[in-house]
Amino acid sequence: MVNRSNKLILSDVPLFIGGIFLMYLAIVDETLFNFILQNVHQDQITVTIATIIAAATPMFFAVGFVKKTALRRWQTIYYYEKLILNDVFWVLAIILLNMISYVIVVEEGIHQFNIPILAGCVLFSIYLVIHSFKIKQKQFQKEKTLFCRVSFHYHW
Amino acid sequence: MKPEVKRKSQVGIGFAILVFAIIISYFSVEEIDAQEIPQYDIYLVIDVSGSMGTCLDGDWISTCYNVGVTNDSPITFAKKAAIEFVDTFQLDESSNHRIGLAIFHGTQYDPANPISKIIVELDNDSKKLKDGIDTLYPSGGTAMGDGISISTQSLSQNARPDVEKIIVLLSDGVSNMGSEPRLAAGIAKENNVTIFSVGYGDFADVQTLKAVASVTGGKYYDAPTGKDLARTFNEIADVLISPVSHYSSRILILLAIPVLLFIPTIERGFTTMMEKVQDKPVKRNVKKSISKIDVGGSICKKCNHTNRSTSKFCIKCGDTLGGSICKKCNHTNRSTSKFCIKCGDILGGNVR
Numbered sequence: 252m253v254n255r256s257n258k259l260i261l262s263d264v265p266l267f268i269g270g271i272f273l274m275y276l277a278i279v280d281e282t283l284f285n286f287i288l289q290n291v292h293q294d295q296i297t298v299t300i301a302t303i304i305a306a307a308t309p310m311f312f313a314v315g316f317v318k319k320t321a322l323r324r325w326q327t328i329y330y331y332e333k334l335i336l337n338d339v340f341w342v343l344a345i346i347l348l349n350m351i352s353y354v355i356v357v358e359e360g361i362h363q364f365n366i367p368i369l370a371g372c373v374l375f376s377i378y379l380v381i382h383s384f385k386i387k388q389k390q391f392q393k394e395k396t397l398f399c400r401v402s403f404h405y406h407w
Numbered sequence: 408m409k410p411e412v413k414r415k416s417q418v419g420i421g422f423a424i425l426v427f428a429i430i431i432s433y434f435s436v437e438e439i440d441a442q443e444i445p446q447y448d449i450y451l452v453i454d455v456s457g458s459m460g461t462c463l464d465g466d467w468i469s470t471c472y473n474v475g476v477t478n479d480s481p482i483t484f485a486k487k488a489a490i491e492f493v494d495t496f497q498l499d500e501s502s503n504h505r506i507g508l509a510i511f512h513g514t515q516y517d518p519a520n521p522i523s524k525i526i527v528e529l530d531n532d533s534k535k536l537k538d539g540i541d542t543l544y545p546s547g548g549t550a551m552g553d554g555i556s557i558s559t560q561s562l563s564q565n566a567r568p569d570v571e572k573i574i575v576l577l578s579d580g581v582s583n584m585g586s587e588p589r590l591a592a593g594i595a596k597e598n599n600v601t602i603f604s605v606g607y608g609d610f611a612d613v614q615t616l617k618a619v620a621s622v623t624g625g626k627y628y629d630a631p632t633g634k635d636l637a638r639t640f641n642e643i644a645d646v647l648i649s650p651v652s653h654y655s656s657r658i659l660i661l662l663a664i665p666v667l668l669f670i671p672t673i674e675r676g677f678t679t680m681m682e683k684v685q686d687k688p689v690k691r692n693v694k695k696s697i698s699k700i701d702v703g704g705s706i707c708k709k710c711n712h713t714n715r716s717t718s719k720f721c722i723k724c725g726d727t728l729g730g731s732i733c734k735k736c737n738h739t740n741r742s743t744s745k746f747c748i749k750c751g752d753i754l755g756g757n758v759r
Contacts, residue, residue, distance in 0.1 A: 277661055281624075289626060293646075299433040306657040310664040318668075326671040328421060329414040360617030360627070362589050364596075 263320035266382070269375040270316030273344075276351065277309035280368055286354045312344045341383045348376040417674075421667035428663035435659075446503040446570040447647060448529050449496075450558035451489055453543060454578040455512045458610065459485065460545035481579055481607060482545050484633030488640040489540045492575070495644040498533040505529040505570075507561065508539045511554030512547040513584040523553035523585065529565050550585030551578055551612075555602065555619065559595040572600040573625075575643055577636075578616060579607040592619040601625045603643045607636055705729055708739060 276282075284305035291297045315335040318327055326332070334340050352372040355365050459482040461475055476482055489508075496504050508527040527539035555574065562572045574595065582588050595602055602623045604616040607630045617627040626646070630639040666673065705714050705728045707721035714722050721728055730739045731754040733747035740748050747754055 278657075285621075285626070295433065295436045298436045299429065302432055302436075302657050303429060303660055306660040307664050310661055311668075314665050314668050325669055326675070327668045328417045328670055330418060331668050358617065359621040360614045360619075362592070362618040362622045364593075364622055 265378055266316050267320040269378065270313045270320065272371045272375060273309045273313035273316065276368070276371075277306050277313060280309075280351075281305065282351055282354050282359060282365070282368065283308070286358055289358070308347060312340075312347060315340055315344075338383065341379055345376045345379050348372040348379075352376070417670045420670055424663050424667045428659045431659050432657070446567070447496075447573050448505050448507075448562060448566040448570050449573040449575060449647075450507045450509050450529070450562060451492065451540075452509045452511065452554045452558050452574050452576045453485055453489065454549055454551065454554070454580065454607075455482065455510045455543050455545050456549040456580055457512075457545050457547055458549075458580050458608075476544065479633075480545070481633065482543060484636045485577055485607070486540050486543060487633075488636040489577075490537055491637050492640040492644055493533050493536050493540075495641060495648075498531045498536070500531060502531045505531050505567075506533075506536055507558070508536060509554060509558045509561070510543060511550045511557075511585070512545070513550045522547065523550055523557045525557060525561055528561070548584045549578065549580045549582050551576070551582035551615070551619075552586035552588040552591040553584075555588060555591035555595055556586055559591070559598055559600050562600055563598045572598070573647065574600055574602045574623075575640070576602055576604045576616070576619065577607060578604070579611050581610070581612040582615060588615050588619050589622065592622040596623045603628065603646075605630055605636070605639050605643075608632075708732065 282305075284301050287301040287304060288297065291301075314327070315331070318325060319335060327335075349372070352369055355361065355369045355372075359365060361369060459480065461477045461480040493506055496502065496506060498504065498506065507525065507529040509523065509525050511523040513522055526542065527536050530536070555576065558574050562574070566572050592602060600623060602620050602625045604620040604625065605628045606613050606616045609631065613627070613629070619625075620627040626643075628639045628642065630636040705716055705718060706712070707714060707724060707726055707728060708730075709726040710721060710724045712721055712723040714720075714728055718728055720726065727739050727741055730742050731744060732739050733750060733752055733754060735752040736747060736750045738747055738749040740746075740754055744754055746752065
């Protein structure tokens with residue numbers, strides 16, 4: 252049964268923390284912003300685009316993870332609701348986190364101030380991969396059980 | 408409204424909010440007039456280790472006892488680039504900017520005491536600076552951290568109060584003596600110094616230079632050849648005297664995303680709030696509607712009270728409404744009853 256309450260359950264805590272971490276990236280971190288501006292000519296349009304990408308992308312995913320965990324009863328727009336139930340959402344979030352990690356390691360260089368961000372990105376993306384595999388495994392088990400029951404009834 | 412139409416309208420409203428936020432963000436990126444460009448106190452911190460020269464008696468990999476300077480030596484290109492950089496700022500007595508020169512290197516005989524020193528203090532005298540640049544001569548190891556430390560110290564002591572403090576750091580190798588460059592950059596950050604680092608050649612410690620720039624909110628530049636070096640220094644000058652402000656407001660974008668995604672919840676909350684505000688008129692309407700119902704309501708046969716048309720029992724006496732009255736005992740029974748519940752007589756019929 253799908254949990255519809257707004258109460259945060261223990262198994263959802265890592266996802267919720269991940270959502271808060273993505274919010275932190277959107278508000279404070281300038282890795283993506285600097286990375287974009289380093290590779291393009293700086294003018295009013297490019298600075299605006301860099302701001303939008305650097306702030307909106309992590310926030311987009313942050314809302315999804317917080318909605319999935321702590322704000323289940325808060326309804327989002329239909330297409331977003333469909334997206335966060337889909338595997339694509341997980342994959343895109345993992346891509347974003349890995350991209351930030353890549354920029355930190357290869358472009359910026361690791362230092363004492365971006366180590367927490369790098370650690371957060373790596374840990375959360377690993378968690379997302381493991382979590383999505385677990386979900387897939389559960390779904391497979393369910394389908395298998397259902398198939399066994401149906402075939403049993405059909406047989407008798 | 409059909410759900411499909413409602414969904415599409417929500418997406419439309421969401422896009423409208425996002426476009427509005429983007430437009431505001433676009434106009435918050437300010438184009439600065441030439442007069443409003445911030446004032447800078449800049450230190451050119453140049454690596455003058457042996458590798459910046461040319462090995463005249465062998466190669467760097469085996470042994471090199473005689474380091475000299477030729478037209479192709481890295482230091483020659485570094486000097487040219489530094490002079491062009493100084494020229495870009497057009498320093499004179501009325502200039503808003505001041506530039507200083509610092510070097511770092513070390514000696515293999517005493518690696519514990521690297522040599523990092525200020526050659527020219529912060530000044531707006533370009534001739535003095537160019538003379539200082541001309542005197543640079545390569546020797547010894549690389550003490551990058553010390554170079555950053557000494558220029559940070561000078562900037563924190565001598566920089567003007569309201570100017571931006573900048574270090575332009577050039578290095579072609581790995582820091583092998585003196586303090587750790589990343590720690591020195593951390594101290595620079597604490598003193599509000601921004602470092603722009605340039606990695607020259609194939610053996611530059613790119614990771615460290617990137618980290619050093621990133622810590623302080625600066626930028627790393629790659630200059631593989633001598634010709635690239637001058638271009639890179641010009642680029643740094645352009646960034647500093649850029650007409651576009653680096654400031655941009657992201658707050659609106661940050662607010663727009665959750666708002667546009669949670670439109671249905673906001674809409675529902677808004678509707679509930681409006682209903683609460685309009686609480687009293689709603690009650691009045693209810694009273695009116697009851698009186699309307701009363702007109703066509705069921706009248707109790709026992710007490711003549713007018714009840715709702717949907718009521719089964721009288722709200723006043725509790726008697727069954729619309730029921731069958733027993734002719735024998737006058738008891739009101741249910742309309743579906745066939746016998747009186749009191750006397751047992753047959754209802755609604757003249758059977759007897």
